[in-house]
Amino acid sequence: MQKPCKYGTHRVLSPVGVLPQAAYQLDNKMVPYENEILIEVTTLNIDSASFTQIKEASNKNIEVMKEMILAIVEERGKMQNPVTGSGGMLLGRVKQIGSMIKSDLQVGDEIASLVSLSLTPLKIHKILNIHMARDQVDIVGEAILFESGTYAKIPSDLPSLLVLSALDVAGAPAQVNKLVKTGNSVLILGAAGKSGLLTAYQARKNAGPTGNIIGIVSNMSKFEDMQKLNVYNHIILGDARNPMEVYEKVLKANNGELVDVTINVVNVANTEMTSILPTKDGGIVYFFSMATSFTKAALGAEGIASEALMIIGNGYTKGHAEFTLNLFRESKELYEIFMKRYGKEE
Numbered sequence: 001m002q003k004p005c006k007y008g009t010h011r012v013l014s015p016v017g018v019l020p021q022a023a024y025q026l027d028n029k030m031v032p033y034e035n036e037i038l039i040e041v042t043t044l045n046i047d048s049a050s051f052t053q054i055k056e057a058s059n060k061n062i063e064v065m066k067e068m069i070l071a072i073v074e075e076r077g078k079m080q081n082p083v084t085g086s087g088g089m090l091l092g093r094v095k096q097i098g099s100m101i102k103s104d105l106q107v108g109d110e111i112a113s114l115v116s117l118s119l120t121p122l123k124i125h126k127i128l129n130i131h132m133a134r135d136q137v138d139i140v141g142e143a144i145l146f147e148s149g150t151y152a153k154i155p156s157d158l159p160s161l162l163v164l165s166a167l168d169v170a171g172a173p174a175q176v177n178k179l180v181k182t183g184n185s186v187l188i189l190g191a192a193g194k195s196g197l198l199t200a201y202q203a204r205k206n207a208g209p210t211g212n213i214i215g216i217v218s219n220m221s222k223f224e225d226m227q228k229l230n231v232y233n234h235i236i237l238g239d240a241r242n243p244m245e246v247y248e249k250v251l252k253a254n255n256g257e258l259v260d261v262t263i264n265v266v267n268v269a270n271t272e273m274t275s276i277l278p279t280k281d282g283g284i285v286y287f288f289s290m291a292t293s294f295t296k297a298a299l300g301a302e303g304i305a306s307e308a309l310m311i312i313g314n315g316y317t318k319g320h321a322e323f324t325l326n327l328f329r330e331s332k333e334l335y336e337i338f339m340k341r342y343g344k345e346e
Helices: 048-057 061-077 160-167 171-179 192-209 222-230 243-252 273-278 294-303 319-331 332-342
Strands: 012-014 036-046 088-097 110-113 122-131 136-146 151-153 185-191 212-217 234-237 261-263 279-287 309-312
Touching: 036 048, 036 160, 036 185, 048 061, 048 212, 061 122, 061 222, 088 136, 088 160, 110 160, 136 160, 151 319, 160 192, 160 319, 160 332, 171 192, 171 261, 171 319, 185 192, 185 273, 192 212, 192 261, 192 319, 192 332, 212 222, 212 243, 222 332, 234 243, 243 273, 261 273, 273 279, 273 294, 279 294, 294 309, 319 332
Parallel strands: 185 212, 185 261, 212 234, 261 279, 279 309
Antiparallel strands: 036 088, 036 136, 088 110, 110 151, 122 136
């Protein structure tokens, strides 16, 4: 038997030598090594870019979507969209704990994984339902969490579905807390989604009353939610794939000035220059979207002589789970919006 590695390399079938996220195929036999946790999975929260791609490729046909998801997991041993490369996270209950695992977990605990499905060995026995409005898939299945894998216990004061939807993007508001300063002007692309609302709320907290929070949306279907949150100075209808259109509208909303911080949380491709162009030299562009091409971002910034600092949206930062869940405890409006969208069974 291969010696188990804390990072899960013993589960990599091909290509040998890489870490599980970069692997094409993982061993998804649901017999845990002594440094692994076996989870009985109830729900997959598919990454927004991945879910959107699958939905569009299947013409929004749920049965075809089920077939696509099952085929990916069957071939790769994990839920990693071959087009977007992204995964998501899961909700489930602890079924077995390896003897080498040192934690406060107990069998039966309900947890959400805080590592991507793109590196998590997964076996789907059956897909029960696909929730189109919240990018979630109810399944009968099992998964393996490695020794290095992080997780969050589902708290007793928040509904599990709300927690799952929020923790999928918990790294975004926690990172924004480090990036946005008092008085900053902040542009958010994809401002109506769950990442957009969470980052906007945190940006307003950091920027304060003198800050200028600008939200770009592709349609006004979630306008009421955005207004209810009461953090945006400007809500602008615009196509995030059209850099010049957004650039001109942002300048108008920011007194003719480029913004200090841009946060990209869209779920479609080709939005790199729309993020960079309106951002001042020395400003920050935070790419949290998994649809981002970092080649396009780097070469595009070079092409317009931009000195904006571009940051990859690492989904992990220390304490990000509790940080994000606390936002719901302090904001009644944020809690109510997420409950309406994600917290109740359809």
